Amino acid sequence: MTGEVRCRFAPAPSGSLHVGNARTALFSWLWARHNGGAFILRVEDTDASRVTEEAFRGVLDDLRWLGLDWDEGPEVGGPHGPYRQSERRSIYQEAADRLLAEGSAYRCYCTPEELEVRNREAKERGDPPGYDGRCRTLRDDERVAFEREGRPSTVRFAMPQHAWVVHDLVKGEVGWGEGQLRDFVLLRSDGSPVFLLAVAVDDLAMGVTHVVRGDDLLASAPRNIAVIEALGGVAPAYGHLPQVVGRDRRPLSKRHGSTSVEAFREQGFVAEALVNYLALLGWSPGDDRELAPLPELTASFDLSRVSNNPAMFDVEKLTWMNNRYLQTMDDDDLAARCVHFLTESGLGVDPVVLRRAMPLVRERMKTLAEAPDLLRFLFTDDIEPNERARAVLAKAPDGYVRGAADALGALPSWDAASIASALDGLAEGAGLNRTKGWQPVRAAVTGSTVSPPLPESLELLGADRTLARLEAAA
């Protein structure tokens, strides 16, 4: 099959995406874009019970923030809509009816209790569990009897009982022996569609050519293919990604705490870094490149180079990468991104000062969330020296801070170079080196023993505010 490549990402609307899902979205997007194809977003909300509008929005917001745009899907529309499965009920119903009529599916009258009992018995006998296919061969009179009884029924797919081979784009050939894939439910007894029906119908209807998803779904590939083929369609190609796992080597889940895209955003990670990091989780361009922005990733991405082993999410490396991206961002951009975190900390921001402060702090920030600590002294005059700063001040020679105020106050020009030499003169006069001589000033002015480079910081702060703080400390 030639023609346009069409990839889809089909998340359940579970609120903010966890980074494993985000990586799936990214790889699917990269494959679509790499091939100049379309990226489709479809929301799998057939389990209506716990779907909220907020959870739905969370997914869209995350994708947008990451820079993964979609050509078809919620809010952008497209020729194969609607793109929320909850709005496609009639389509699934129709498909199920057709499969039923054509003998690819059948009504199953087994109750959950009966299934459970038979499953348990099979296990005890040492037989593999799973649906035993009982209703597949029901005689007409038995069927009629069940109907007359008013028994509820599900619609079950009659899985063709031959061996299956899936040519997976990342795993290679994966096979299942004859009879290993059991008949599965398509429509619940309340008439609602199950995932296995919905994906098959939608992937077919939406003209999906490549399905990129987690390898927890590998075993459902032959089932997806079978349904699509029963519907008279041609199944897409599948590429199953290894799992992203947490510190404990288990697939990422709520248990791992804050692993959502939103959580990382709130912790001051930038989308560029998260995307770059995620791209390298389970994939590499084959050379030693690590820092590669989205366009570069798109150009070199190749599903066949995706690794087969689960990848542990390493916040340390993400953090390093985040810092690298902060270092290369231009001042205006970086400043704009800091604003949220500064105001969040209750600091009133002067945009001009903020912008000018960027060169001083960019390589000192691993995340944007560190901006407030680094810049607090510029945006508030409420400086309360912390413990270490107080210790430094206490150890300073008598009158040292006063002397600093005098020396700086006498400066004809308030610029970093002049400030630096004044501070040097002061230190020298007291027989101190720079390290010892500058720290008391830093402590008095910033309230901390850690700050951006001192002369530049004081220049930015301005003479008046600097002197006032020195006076106060003296």
Add this chain to the structure above:
RNA sequence: GGUCCCAUCGUCUAGAGGCCGAGGACACCACCCUCUCAAGGUGGAGACACGGGUUCGAAUCCCGUUGGGACUACCA
């Protein structure tokens, strides 16, 4: 239990029979730079899970073992 997937430094990976006495990155350690903190530079330590084959030759191919994981739902 059955079926399937997976197995290179602590972590992410390069490696598709000889170029590997295994390369890069994060983290770690040391040193350099240095006004604090970072950033940066240089160097160091650190891995082919195990056992059998195949081959002149295996991290790379095959089999087994062990260890992880997924699936085995009227979840997705």
